Amino acid sequence: MSVSPIVPIEAQPVIERSRLGQDFPSTLKCWLREPLLHFLVLGLVVFAVYGYMHRGRGGVESSRQIALTLDDLRTMESYFESQWHRPPTPEEFNAMVEDKVREEVLYREALAMGLDKDDTIVKRRMAQKMQFLAEDVAAAHEPSTAELKAWFDKNSSKFALPSRYSFRHLYFSPDRRGKNAQEDAAKALVRIAGQPEDSKLVASLADQFMFQDYYGDRAPEALAKEFGPQFVVALEKLQPGSWQGPIESGYGWHLVFVDTVIPGRIPAFEEMEPDVKTAWLGEQKAQAWHKAYADMRAKYSVFLPAPPDKQSASAPTPPPKKQIPAPSGEGPL
């Protein structure tokens, strides 16, 4: 069999489109709103889909023609490149094309012999495709902002943000003070009561801390990583606006002046829109599939043999069939 590459038919429309876009933007918009155009496009799509579905099955010519598109060839070439890090030689390229052709030839011959019937793999692959199809319908629907917002309002707890803390702290180091670190901190607290958080006296009473003296706007999780979990448990109980403590971290003892606590909250929709869209889409796909399957499943009756019991083992009669109902919700069995 000889293979002749097909001239790329999509080259022409690409140019057309860009020219239209530049020269007649408003005209284009008008066209896009035109119902007649929608109808024509739809007709074309239907025609194309029909043609696609019936390729290789319809007339004599189509069943004996194998057409590879430029895209097919490009995909083959780029796959080769990703494996071998160079473009294929002409011989290798021809061999790939011939492989592809062989697959197609054997596929069509197998179809003609009816080998697709009663093959579990084919069956399962097609069943899987049904799921993809149902999910794709959900994915193809671009949600409006209003739609997303309404969904977000119902599911906002999924997007809850943690509290955030801003605080200054004084460090009492067990390396320098040994067992007295906690007591020294408690004594220092008495001296600095009522002092502003950044006064000189305050700083002079404590030890130098190895990281930061001030932490702004930190979530509990980030603070637990830095100070150890027990520090955060204690911090969450402190009142903002004055020196408090001492509380213990993985490094020693601290007096803490919490400036502000931004309580955990449900964010506004606008802050989270991209995340909301991702979550929404995931749910749509799952729902679309569940619904599509439930509808299909409802059309079928399933019969299973009743579980064999001791009596039936002695009796040769076949067990009575028992109908099982369609499952109420959750997807495939």
Place this chain on the structure above:
Amino acid sequence: MVKRVWCAVLVLVLAVVVQTGCTSKQKTAEKTADSAGNGAPQSAEARPPRNPLRNAYFGDLHLHTSYSMDAFAFSTRTTPEDSCKYAMGETVEYMGKPVKRIAPLDFLAVTDHAEYLGVVRETINPNGPFANTEWYKMMTSTDPKVSGEAFKKLIGSTVVNKPLPEFTDPKLAQSAWEQYAAVADKYYKPGKFTSFVGFEWTSAPQNQNLHRCVIFANKGPAMPFSSFDSQDPEKLWEYLEWQRKQGLEVIAVPHNANVSNGLMFDTKDLSGKPLTREYAERRMANEPLAEIIQGKGQSDTSAALSPNDEFANFEMFTYLIGTNIKAKSATGSYLRQAYGVGQALQQKLGVNPFKYGVEAGTDFHSGVSSTEPSNYVGSHGNQDSDPRAVVTATESVSGEPPTAIGSGGLTGVWAEENTREAIFSAFKRKETFGTSGVRLKVRVFASWKYPRGLTKNPDWVKTAYADGVPMGGDLSAPSGKGGPTFLLHAVKDPDSGNLDRIQIIKVTTRKGKSQEKIFDAVWSGDRKPDPRTGKVPPVSNTVDVKTATYTNNIGSVELLGEWTDPEFDPSANVTYYARVLEIPTPRWSTYWAAKLNMPPNPAVPAFEQQRAWTSPIWYTPTNGAR
């Protein structure tokens, strides 16, 4: 029938067209709103500010999930998504139990084996491509012998490096890879959590380990490179170089040199030819870092190679992976020795082929980076999921018993912020360190001109960067007399033991001959170095083995100090790196034993000193000085 299909297609097409129509209208409306100034969306959580003096971040750069054929064989069912969630501090399910880290990690690279990546788990999928094949029947067999045989056949094919065609189908491989690589992008949250696309190239000629983890800076490649493509690291470098030409920045990280039987840091290439200058340059351009520790042991040094290092005997793993063959050769299998060999080769070739910075990972085949000894959940699926068996077994039919596996390793980096760009830049400039799994922070700087007492200045880090080099850097030509000064700083893991000491390990090479020497540089308490040996006496021990507890009333929270090399020879090549030791704490196996109220497994120590190693700072004499 045909009619019904027609209807379905028509409905689908209609739905698509109608919805697309809606979208374009909606988008226009949004744009108008924006330009009318209806407020740009605010970011929900403020990103922490960049720190030009850099923060320490911790992550695992070596982890396997059920996408790895062997992990799957061990009944591990976690996915790369589970790995990201666990690293971020969420609860995930592992071997039927909920597991959660005490302290989340900052970054992660899942590095599943490239060989059959993601394909083997499809064998048990009743809707998958293997449905109704012999493989499906064998893998889902309720007879463990049958499924065991199937796995043996699969794993065997990777050991002898002969792929089974049904598992290398390009379409299957590609679809699994794309799914896998997308997860790293999905979980990347700049400022909060960084996930890298990675895989492991699993080459081990005659079971001698040459494995490399491959880690991409940003987007992943079209396909990974497996040992089926080639077992030669030079071919892997070719792949990496090609990826760079496509605009993808990437590094490879060799690991488990300790079980390479001398192959990892050999002075010959895989074909047996002596190393060349070109080889050395290429190796360093592709592999800035080496993994110094992971579950299957450390690759710093062995007691045989470093007889004067009383801390060398730590987390040793000597069986060739998956076999009961002990590695014959320590030579060529450990980094410390390779630093000397590399310097000798540099004197000959002009380039050092082993100028490695260090990192660490777990290499766990569980999908979860469980590096906290008190919170360790096992690392190899059903191989070590039964605590009673793990606590008692002192040998195994293939290789080490599961108790010999350590609680892994973590990579520490000094980076301006927690983003792919900042962390990957740290890999490239080797401002990295490896720990035995704890989040112990350590930094080292060196220079000829640091004034005495600089570390007493609260701003010392700023001067340290301005007037010297951090770990991973090269000392300039010496100025004045005397050796270089090192600034050393270590801070304990807030959830682990206090610190014992910081040491400087110095590997000197003169005229092709190398020697190592260890200096205690900064230590806790008022211990006095032995006047004869110069060694600081061991720190005491608070571990109660029976209850698996310890107290932090010895050791230091923080060690900060300066060290000047007293024996500097400007004509020799030198590699300097720091090692930080914690006070003794219970090993994970002791926590497990205590929970069962059993004695700890005698095959491993009951307690040990967790530690960190920094990337080196190098000194290279000028031609005149030599």
